[in-house]
Every structure is written in C-alpha cells, then in structure tokens.
Amino acid sequence: MKAVIVDMGNPRWIRALGVSTGKTPRLNWYEAMMIDEGEKDPWPILQKMLAKKSALDWPLCWMPSREQVGSAVLTLPPIPRREISKVLPRELGQLTEASQELAAAFVLGDRVEEKGAVKQEVISAYMPRAQLYGSLDQMRSIGLTPRWVIPEMAGHLQLLEKLKKNIKEKLSGTVLFEVGAMKIAMTIYRGMAWGLERVFTYRHEEEGLPGEDELSRISVELNRTLQFFKQRFRGVNVDRLIIYGQSEAQHQIAEHIRTSHALHVISAEQAVVGERMDMGAFGGDAHECLSSALIALQLIPLLGGKSELDLFPPGYLERDRLRSRILGLGISYGLIAALLSVASFYLRGVRGEYRSQIATLVHTVSLQETQNEHLQQTRKRRTFYYQWEHFTLWPRRYSAISADFVRQLTLMVTPEIVLSELSVEPKTHGAAFLLKGHISVADSIAAQSIFIRFFDQIKALPNILSLDSSNVKVNSARESTGRSYTAEALPKQSAVELYFSINGEMEWP
Amino acid sequence: MNRHRLIKILGLVGLFLLVLLWFLFFFFPHTVEMSRVKRQLKDLGDQVQSNMNAGDLFEYSDQQELNRFAEAESELRTSLPRIDGPDGFLRLITSVSVFLKESAAAEGLSNLIVSSNSQDLEINAQTLPQTGQSLEELLLFTSTRLREIQVEEERLRGGAALLDEQGPFGLSSHALIMTFAGDLQPSLSFLHRLPVLDRSLRLEKMVISEGKSRPLFLVHARLYYWDARRKQPPASDSAEEGDAEE
Numbered sequence: 157m158k159a160v161i162v163d164m165g166n167p168r169w170i171r172a173l174g175v176s177t178g179k180t181p182r183l184n185w186y187e188a189m190m191i192d193e194g195e196k197d198p199w200p201i202l203q204k205m206l207a208k209k210s211a212l213d214w215p216l217c218w219m220p221s222r223e224q225v226g227s228a229v230l231t232l233p234p235i236p237r238r239e240i241s242k243v244l245p246r247e248l249g250q251l252t253e254a255s256q257e258l259a260a261a262f263v264l265g266d267r268v269e270e271k272g273a274v275k276q277e278v279i280s281a282y283m284p285r286a287q288l289y290g291s292l293d294q295m296r297s298i299g300l301t302p303r304w305v306i307p308e309m310a311g312h313l314q315l316l317e318k319l320k321k322n323i324k325e326k327l328s329g330t331v332l333f334e335v336g337a338m339k340i341a342m343t344i345y346r347g348m349a350w351g352l353e354r355v356f357t358y359r360h361e362e363e364g365l366p367g368e369d370e371l372s373r374i375s376v377e378l379n380r381t382l383q384f385f386k387q388r389f390r391g392v393n394v395d396r397l398i399i400y401g402q403s404e405a406q407h408q409i410a411e412h413i414r415t416s417h418a419l420h421v422i423s424a425e426q427a428v429v430g431e432r433m434d435m436g437a438f439g440g441d442a443h444e445c446l447s448s449a450l451i452a453l454q455l456i457p458l459l460g461g462k463s464e465l466d467l468f469p470p471g472y473l474e475r476d477r478l479r480s481r482i483l484g485l486g487i488s489y490g491l492i493a494a495l496l497s498v499a500s501f502y503l504r505g506v507r508g509e510y511r512s513q514i515a516t517l518v519h520t521v522s523l524q525e526t527q528n529e530h531l532q533q534t535r536k537r538r539t540f541y542y543q544w545e546h547f548t549l550w551p552r553r554y555s556a557i558s559a560d561f562v563r564q565l566t567l568m569v570t571p572e573i574v575l576s577e578l579s580v581e582p583k584t585h586g587a588a589f590l591l592k593g594h595i596s597v598a599d600s601i602a603a604q605s606i607f608i609r610f611f612d613q614i615k616a617l618p619n620i621l622s623l624d625s626s627n628v629k630v631n632s633a634r635e636s637t638g639r640s641y642t643a644e645a646l647p648k649q650s651a652v653e654l655y656f657s658i659n660g661e662m663e664w665p
Numbered sequence: 666m667n668r669h670r671l672i673k674i675l676g677l678v679g680l681f682l683l684v685l686l687w688f689l690f691f692f693f694p695h696t697v698e699m700s701r702v703k704r705q706l707k708d709l710g711d712q713v714q715s716n717m718n719a720g721d722l723f724e725y726s727d728q729q730e731l732n733r734f735a736e737a738e739s740e741l742r743t744s745l746p747r748i749d750g751p752d753g754f755l756r757l758i759t760s761v762s763v764f765l766k767e768s769a770a771a772e773g774l775s776n777l778i779v780s781s782n783s784q785d786l787e788i789n790a791q792t793l794p795q796t797g798q799s800l801e802e803l804l805l806f807t808s809t810r811l812r813e814i815q816v817e818e819e820r821l822r823g824g825a826a827l828l829d830e831q832g833p834f835g836l837s838s839h840a841l842i843m844t845f846a847g848d849l850q851p852s853l854s855f856l857h858r859l860p861v862l863d864r865s866l867r868l869e870k871m872v873i874s875e876g877k878s879r880p881l882f883l884v885h886a887r888l889y890y891w892d893a894r895r896k897q898p899p900a901s902d903s904a905e906e907g908d909a910e911e
Binding site: 474477478481482485488489492493496500503504506507510511513514517518520521524525527528531534535537538540541543544545547548550551552554555556558559562563566574575576577578579580581582 | 673730
C-alpha cells in the first residue's frame with residue numbers, strides 16, 4: 157500500500173514521505189518544506205507538495221507537531237482497556253486543566269506498586285478534539301485523505317523498541333535528541349514510558365555549526381534537564397542518547413556530548429541498524445534523509461493496521477458517512493419529491509385538459525340547448541297547430557261521416573230490414589258504429605241471405621275499416637210460445653225474424 | 666441500534682411515507698376526480714351528439730308556417746266563447762239553446778229536447794212546439810236514455826253524473842244531451858250543420874233509434890268555452906295538454 161507520512165513534529169517544517177508498506181518498507185520520495193513566518197495554514201502547502209508528487213489521493217498519516225500533541229503518563233488502577241478509554245479524557249482533562257474536550261490515545265505501560273497497591277501506567281497522547289477535527293476537515297476540504305493521526309511519541313516508542321532489540325537488554329533511561337535548524341528537542345524516556353520533554357533554541361554560526369560557547373550551553377541545558385529528570389524519577393539511570401535531525405550541527409553536538417557526558421550517544425544509522433528498508437532511490441542522500449526523517453520512518457509499520465496511539469477519531473469517518481447518508485437521503489427525498497411534483501404537474505395538466513374540454517363542451521351544449529329551446533318551442537307550436545286543426549276539423553268530419561253513413565244505410569235497407577238503432581261514436585282517426593235491427597221474412601235461409609247481402613254492402617263501403625257481426629240471432633215468428641231457435645234448428649217454411657247487431661269502424665275519408 | 670442504521674431506516678420509512686401520502690392525498694383523489702371528469706365528458710359528448718341528431722331531424726319553420734301558428738293561436742283565443750262567472754255560463758247555455766232551437770227550426774224538426782245535468786244549471790227544455798203523440802214518444806225515449814246514461818256514468822265515475830270536464834288547451838267543457846225526433850233528411854242536415862255553425866259545440870256520440878212514425882235521435886254534445894274563473898295556461902302549454910289528451 158502506498159501512503160504519505162506527513163511529519164509536522166517540527167512546527168516550522170513540513171516533511172512528507174511517500175512510502176510503500178510491505179515486508180520491506182520502501183521510501184519512494186521525500187519532500188521537506190519550511191513554513192513561512194506569515195503562513196498560518198500549512199495544508200495548502202502540503203497539497204502543493206503532494207500534487208507535485210501526484211500523491212493527492214494517497215492515504216495520509218499525519219504526525220502533528222509536538223506543540224499540538226501532549227503526552228502524559230497516568231497511573232491508574234488495573235482496569236480493562238475499555239474502562240481506561242472511558243476515564244482517560246476526564247483524567248487527562250483534570251491533569252492538564254484543559255477546558256476543551258480532548259481526543260486521546262494510549263498504550264499500557266508497566267505495572268508499578270504505589271503504597272502497597274499495584275497500579276497500571278498508561279502512556280497517553282492527546283490533543284484538543286476541536287483542533288483535531290478542524291485539521292482533518294481542512295485536509296478533506298482540499299482533497300487530502302487523512303487516514304491516521306499518529307503522534308511523534310508512537311515513532312519514539314517504535315525506535316526504542318528497535319533499540320531494545322538491538323542491545324538485547326532492558327532499557328533504562330533514553331534521551332531522544334532531535335537537532336533542528338534552530339531548536340533542539342529532547343524527550344527522555346524511562347524504559348518505554350515517556351518521562352520528560354524539553355525544547356530549547358540554540359545559535360549557530362554562518363556555516364550552520366554552533367560555536368564553542370553554544371556547545372557548552374547545549375551541554376549545560378542537557379545536564380540541567382537530566383538533573384531535573386533524575387529528581388523527578390529517582391532510580392532511573394539515563395544512559396543513552398539517540399541523536400538525529402536535519403541539521404549538519406548534529407555531528408558536532410554529538411561529539412561534544414560524548415566527551416562531556418557519560419552517555420552512550422547513538423546516531424540515527426546505529427539506531428536502526430539491521431532494519432530492512434529500501435532507500436535505494438535516494439542513493440547518497442539516504443543517510444541525510446534517514447536522519448531527518450528518522451521518527452517518521454518508524455511509523456511505516458504502523459500504517460498496515462490500527463495503531464494504539466492513533467488519534468484519528470473513530471467517529472470521524474462515521475460522521476462523514478453520516479453526512480453522506482444524510483446527503484444521499486436528501487438527494488433521494490429531492491428526487492422523489494421532484495418526481496412526485498412532475499407526476500402531479502403532469503396529472504394536473506391532464507385533468508386541466510379534460511376540464512377545458514368539458515368547458516368547451518358545456519359551452520357547446522349551452523348553445524345547442526338555446527337552439528334546442530327554439531326547436532322545442534317550434535315543435536310545441538306545431539303540435540298545438542295540429543291539435544287545433546284536429547280540434548276544429550274533427551266535429552265536422554264526425555258529423556259528415558256519420559250523416560253520410562246514415563244516408564248510405566238508408567239506400568241499402570230493403571223492405572225486409574228494419575233498423576232499430578244506430579249508434580255512432582267518434583274515434584281518433586274515424587268513428588265506431590253499432591247497428592242493430594232485424595229482418596222479417598218467411599224462412600231463415602232468406603233472412604240469412606238478406607242479412608249477408610246487407611252485411612256485404614256495408615262492408616263494401618269505402619270508409620269501412622272493420623266489421624263484425626258476431627251477434628246474430630234468428631227467432632221464430634211465433635214469439636208468443638216463448639220458444640226460440642238457432643238458425644240451423646228452425647224448421648223450414650216458417651216465418652222468422654233475424655236479429656242482428658253489427659259493429660264496425662269507419663275512417664275519415 | 667446503530668445511529669446510522671436508524672437514520673437510514675427512518676429516511677427510507679420517511680420516503681415510503683412521502684410516497685404513500687402522495688398516493689393517499691393526491692393520486693387517489695385525482696384518479697377519482699379523473700374518472701368523474703371522464704364520465705362527465707362522455708355524458709356531454711353524448712348530449713352534444715343527441716342535440717346534433719335532434720337538430721338534424723328538425724325542419725325550421727318559414728314565415729308562412731309561423732303565420733299559420735299565429736292565426737291558430739289567435740283563433741283559439743277568440744273563436745270560443747268566454748265566461749267570467751255563473752251568469753256568464755247561464756248566458757252561454759241560453760245562447761246555445763237559442764242557437765240550437767233556431768237551427769232545429771230552420772231544418773223543420775218538430776221537437777228538440779236539450780238536457781244538461783250540471784251543478785251550475787239544469788236544462789230540460791223543449792225548444793220547439795210539442796206535437797201530440799210524437800212528443801210523448803220522444804219524452805219516453807229521452808227519459809229512458811237519460812236514465813241509462815246516468816246509470817252508466819255512475820258506474821264509470823262512482824256517482825258523479827255528467828260533470829264538466831277540462832278539455833284540451835285548458836278549455837272548460839260542459840256536456841249536453843240532445844234528443845229529437847224528425848225525418849232522416851232534416852235531422853242529418855241539422856247534425857251536419859251544427860259544428861259548422863258553432864265551433865264551441867262538438868258532437869261526441871250519436872244514436873238513432875227507431876220510432877213509431879219517425880226516427881228518434883240521441884246526440885251527446887260537449888260545449889267548449891274559456892272559463893275566466895280558472896287560470897288559463899298559455900297556448901304552448903295548452904298544446905301539451907292537447908298531446909296528453911291525444
């Protein structure tokens with residue numbers, strides 16, 4: 157995996173190391189840049205450096221400056237790590253009297269006995285949470301991808317671990333002596349536990365090397381610090397000093413310390429002897445590079461997994477994911493709302509179109525109904541006219557047809573036929589009549605013959621629609637006996653009377 | 666529960682609720698409204714088509730036809746007698762009786778009996794001089810037939826005998842029964858002339874019976890008139906009533 161280690165242990169410098177992790181870690185490139193006095197924000201500079209190396213998207217391990225990260229050793233009762241994680245921010249807050257919330261990481265140190273009780277040393281690094289988040293946000297805002305925030309102390313511990321392996325004995329007190337361009341930073345460890353840190357400035361000549369007086373002052377400062385350490389941590393013998401840094405003065409200072417102090421001075425190369433690291437790309441500059449970035453290079457093995465001293469907040473990416481999720485949900489809501497709005501708009505449009513068609517049709521129907529009203533009025537007048545015509549003509553037609561029918565009957569009637577009653581009643585399209593009478597002759601055959609002839613004559617009249625003579629009865633003339641016969645039963649040669657009743661319908665001529 | 670998962674679930678549930686609410690408060694009411702609108706549109710389309718068909722079948726009236734309508738309406742209003750009270754009705758009946766009497770006399774009929782059974786007026790009058798035996802026969806014929814008519818009317822109408830009826834066009838009417846005896850020729854002539862001479866008088870039934878010396882006639886007539894005591898509908902409505910009668 158390729159990654160970038162950004163060493164900002166020295167606040168005035170940005171040192172970026174492009175590395176590849178693996179069995180044999182490799183240093184691909186190394187860039188160092190000094191931050192100008194007026195420059196407050198180092199991240200744009202870092203962005204330019206990474207852009208120059210085309211490593212903007214590489215995961216980034218940030219080593220904050222020693223001014224940003226604090227170190228502390230707490231002595232706590234032996235409690236589980238989870239409980240330590242819970243109480244650590246509060247304990248650190250009380251220790252540092254900080255008003256801000258702190259982000260902290262820790263490693264377990266040795267168990268010590270205090271006043272008869274066994275306690276656990278907890279070596280912690282911490283920094284203000286707001287500052288940590290602010291820096292991470294700034295890095296992400298310019299396209300960098302911070303993945304680890306590992307304090308300098310983690311590099312120190314890695315270095316001490318290697319030293320312990322090399323010397324194959326328990327470490328007592330060790331001074332990590334970083335020589336910068338203007339400052340010297342001393343960190344003293346007692347075994348693997350952080351003990352003391354001191355930073356002081358020094359002056360050098362034009363060639364970059366300190367003079368004799370300055371070397372003496374450095375020696376005094378070192379001596380004073382060691383004395384303070386001995387007072388604070390009694391019984392801890394400081395016997396080694398590892399010197400490294402980017403300044404050319406480090407060799408001169410190292411020689412001076414060797415001669416003036418009873419310390420075993422170890423250079424950067426000696427500290428990492430036996431370590432497998434590919435620095436082939438740097439050729440002759442490898443030594444200088446190793447010295448300058450000694451601590452940062454110690455962080456490479458930590459990049460594979462999760463370091464205990466990693467200050468990268470576990471909730472940070474989740475917070476970021478939460479933002480993404482909320483953004484995603486917002487976009488989804490927006491899309492759904494937009495879709496629903498478009499659908500609503502479309503459906504409203506369709507409905508509006510239908511309504512406009514309805515309005516047009518209603519207008520058309522209204523016009524048609526106005527016209528229809530006129531039609532209906534005219535129809536009513538026509539109907540009235542035909543009714544009135546019928547009303548006025550009907551009595552005349554009835555009178556005429558009735559009188560004409562009577563006149564024609566009188567022409568048909570023979571002497572044998574006696575008409576007793578004629579009733580004529582008007583109908584819608586003509587008149588219905590009922591004619592009653594009788595025929596008196598010598599025999600029934602003659603009577604029937606006369607009746608049939610009379611009936612046929614009526615039937616032949618042009619206005620007759622229907623005619624019915626179902627009620628025909630032939631009686632004997634001897635009515636005094638009270639006997640009556642049907643036509644078939646009457647004896648022949650007898651005087652008979654044939655009573656008939658004819659009903660029918662006439663139509664208007 | 667993981668906060669992120671909770672937010673995810675809440676977000677998805679919210680999305681579902683949003684869509685559900687949209688369906689509940691917009692889509693379903695919209696669908697119902699669309700269905701109503703489509704139905705309305707179809708009804709209106711059918712109505713338009715129906716109106717077009719009605720218009721296609723109709724022939725517009727010309728001025729000549731309109732003039733005829735106006736004449737007919739004017740005739741209806743003016744050609745029939747009008748009464749405005751009981752006295753008016755009495756005068757109308759009297760005038761009709763006089764008209765009938767004069768018409769019968771003009772045709773040479775010997776007897777004419779006009780009968781009316783009305784709540785307003787009862788007429789049982791001989792309109793021409795009596796002539797002995799034939800009058801008796803006519804009176805017998807009249808009384809017999811009137812009784813028959815009365816019995817028939819009571820059977821049909823539940824006891825209300827010969828009441829006035831409302832005629833077409835909102836006209837009032839009054840039934841008259843005429844009986845007379847006479848020779849066939851003048852009698853038929855009399856009957857033939859009646860509606861020609863008086864439009865308000867309409868013959869509704871005629872019965873000719875055999876008499877001893879001459880035929881006996883029974884005629885149901887109805888007298889139509891405007892009665893101002895009743896509210897008269899306009900001519901067009903009268904036409905509708907005419908339809909109903911038809």
